[in-house]
Amino acid sequence: MKKTLGTLTGIVLIALSVSAVADEQTEIGKKIYERAFGRGCGTCHDIASNPQLTANIKAGTLDRAKFEQVIREGKGGMPKAIDEIMKNKAVQKAGYTEELALDALYKYISNK
Numbered sequence: 001m002k003k004t005l006g007t008l009t010g011i012v013l014i015a016l017s018v019s020a021v022a023d024e025q026t027e028i029g030k031k032i033y034e035r036a037f038g039r040g041c042g043t044c045h046d047i048a049s050n051p052q053l054t055a056n057i058k059a060g061t062l063d064r065a066k067f068e069q070v071i072r073e074g075k076g077g078m079p080k081a082i083d084e085i086m087k088n089k090a091v092q093k094a095g096y097t098e099e100l101a102l103d104a105l106y107k108y109i110s111n112k
């Protein structure tokens, strides 16, 4: 019985920390989305669904690799954004690498 309780407590603690990490990731993704370039990605991407950023990610037509390529290299009217993302205070505070920051941002947009 004691052992079962210990195991259960362990499982609950692991579940809690996994969800805390997931929440932190979404929160950081949100901060990047709302603050990049001072006015956020939404200034260009939430209007008239012109460049269909969110829709394409949700539809699976813009995968993580293509997403990263556009963020790193820019595309037409889309400015290069990696430096801007790494300047974000939430990213710096969490000590995120470029990969982790892009994962967080991609995940946030996927669930938006």
Ligand code: HEC
Binding pocket: 032, 033, 036, 037, 040, 041, 042, 043, 044, 045, 051, 052, 053, 056, 062, 066, 067, 070, 071, 075, 076, 077, 078, 079, 081, 085, 105
């Ligand atoms: C100044 C306006 C502007 C801002 C700010 C901006 N974007 Fe864009 N973005 C664009 C435009 C315009 C395009 C379309 C480029 C094209 O296809 O020629 C685009 C395209 C993209 C694409 C490619 C979409 C596709 O389906 O091919 C991604 C990914 C993207 N933006 C991500 C972001 C993210 C993430 C942010 C915030 C960090 C951001 N953008 C901020 C204007 C902007």
